[in-house]
Amino acid sequence: MAMAGKKIWRDAATLILTAKAPAGKSLPSSFTSGETAAPTECSSLFDYKVLMLKRSSKSKFMPNAYVFPGGVTSGADFASGWKDHFLHHGYNEDDLEALVLKDVDRPMLMKAELDESISRDIALRLAAIRETFEESGVLLIKSSSGSSSQSEAFSFSSSSSLSSWRKQVHSSPDQLLSLYREVGAVPDLWAVKEWSDWLTPTDLNDQGKRRFDTIFYTACLDSIPTTMLDQAEVTAVQWTDPASLLHKFYERQFWLAPPQVYELSRLLNFRDQQDLAQFSAIRHQAGLTTWLPVRMECDDGMLSILPGDSLYPDSPDYAGTSAKKPGPYPGTLDESRAASEQLNRLEFRDTYDCVTRVKGDSQHGHVSPVSFQEFQEGQKISHF
Numbered sequence: 001m002a003m004a005g006k007k008i009w010r011d012a013a014t015l016i017l018t019a020k021a022p023a024g025k026s027l028p029s030s031f032t033s034g035e036t037a038a039p040t041e042c043s044s045l046f047d048y049k050v051l052m053l054k055r056s057s058k059s060k061f062m063p064n065a066y067v068f069p070g071g072v073t074s075g076a077d078f079a080s081g082w083k084d085h086f087l088h089h090g091y092n093e094d095d096l097e098a099l100v101l102k103d104v105d106r107p108m109l110m111k112a113e114l115d116e117s118i119s120r121d122i123a124l125r126l127a128a129i130r131e132t133f134e135e136s137g138v139l140l141i142k143s144s145s146g147s148s149s150q151s152e153a154f155s156f157s158s159s160s161s162l163s164s165w166r167k168q169v170h171s172s173p174d175q176l177l178s179l180y181r182e183v184g185a186v187p188d189l190w191a192v193k194e195w196s197d198w199l200t201p202t203d204l205n206d207q208g209k210r211r212f213d214t215i216f217y218t219a220c221l222d223s224i225p226t227t228m229l230d231q232a233e234v235t236a237v238q239w240t241d242p243a244s245l246l247h248k249f250y251e252r253q254f255w256l257a258p259p260q261v262y263e264l265s266r267l268l269n270f271r272d273q274q275d276l277a278q279f280s281a282i283r284h285q286a287g288l289t290t291w292l293p294v295r296m297e298c299d300d301g302m303l304s305i306l307p308g309d310s311l312y313p314d315s316p317d318y319a320g321t322s323a324k325k326p327g328p329y330p331g332t333l334d335e336s337r338a339a340s341e342q343l344n345r346l347e348f349r350d351t352y353d354c355v356t357r358v359k360g361d362s363q364h365g366h367v368s369p370v371s372f373q374e375f376q377e378g379q380k381i382s383h384f
Contacts, residue, residue: 008319009200009211011109013128014070016195016263017051017138019221019239020273045379046241048273049224050264053135054236054254065257066238066245069138070214071131073124076173080117082126085177089186096122099189104287105364107197108318109213125192126176128217134170136237137162137228140192140219141185149277151191153225154183162228192217193284196366198259199292201304202320213290216263220277242267246372252352258293258304262346265356265369279367286365292316293346297328298336302348308363310340 052066086096100121110120133139143152156162168175180186195218200211227237238245242264249256256264270276293304294313305311313326329336333347343359356369370378 009213010072011124012070012072012212012214013124013131014068014214014216015128015132015192016068016216016218016267017132017221018048018218018273018276019051019224020047021049021224021239022047042243042247043241045243046271048220048276049239049241050245050267051136051138051227052238052240052245052260053234054238055233064255065260066236066249066254067257067260068216068263069132069135070128071134072212073127074130074173076176077123077126077130078116078118079174079177081177082118082122085180086186091186096189099125101194101285101287104285105289107213107215107288107290108199109197109215109290122189124215125189125217126187128192128215129187129189130169130173130176133176134166135234137166138225139179139183140188141180141183142188142190149191149220149281151188151219151221153221154185155226159226159228162226166228188219192219193280194288195280195283196259196263197288197290199290199318201293201295202317203295203325214259215288216259218276218280220273220280243372243375246375249352249354250372255351256354258346258354261354262356262369265371266367268370268372268375269367283365288364290318292318294326296326299329299332300349301333301353303329303333303336304346304348306344306346308342308344308360310342311336312344 051069053069055065055067083093083096086092096119100119109124112120116123129140139154139156140151141154143150156165165175165179169179195216197213197215199213202211204211224239227239229235229237240248245256246261246264246268248254249261267276270279289307291307293306294311294316296303296305296311303311311329317324331339333349337343337347337357341360343357345357347355347357355373356371358368362368
């Protein structure tokens, strides 16, 4: 999977942040912004909510999309001062080294650069935590209970203090370390678990030439924290269960990028947050590889082929520089599916008709996504 030459995309980290919420309980208006309520029959099935943020219409990459909080890495995420801060709170280099996965598959963005003083297993977690704070105001700290499966959100003394620190960190990412020093806590690296890694397809011309290699993490909270919009990068927030988010997408109430559809469909396997947290902790140890979706036209739509699918190339063109491009499939989406023994793909008939199709063994101990149609049928939710 190694690629020679200079990297032509930016490394990024995102966080699938969930919070315990009694099944079926409606949220105060402060926890949602600008969207209709979740279907009751849907939300009653989950005891947790997922944090989703709406990108600004001015965003250069996927404007107006609902996404998990996240963004590109910064040099501040690799600052050696983090080691001193953790040591000050009783965590030595061996404690941090224990967070580094070894002897398992690793995605491309985990390959260290020469001038990095902190392991990427740690720096990318810090990037996900930093971006989550910048975009939502939620600051993850090591739980006072010492739990490695559930994190804690720091409670600021006032909204003005939260707003001030957010602005500082947004303007200068190295201020995140100053913030943790100020509040006397450490970022909860231990509860942030690797989930997946997605590389932007090579042919997304409508997004310009911007490409990102993004590692997805999970983290769980015991309650929904105070969430504050920045009204710049983020214009709306949702704490909603996975099924309701997918329902709104298919009802064309808002748009989700394909990786969000796939990962939310995976979350349909988990009704209880505790089950999700336990699974994430175990799966994390199995490692990851980089997923580059390979897009292929069909007579009636578009395929996004993922690793493990019968149509996935043996040697993916990660850089997009090969003269040999995937040709169109000579048939329909249904015909393509019927002719493939192994499935791991997304099928598109339009931008809001994105369906997960998986058949075969899962990779790296992961669960397969449940298509929203299968979920509806299994629950017999009539008004969907």
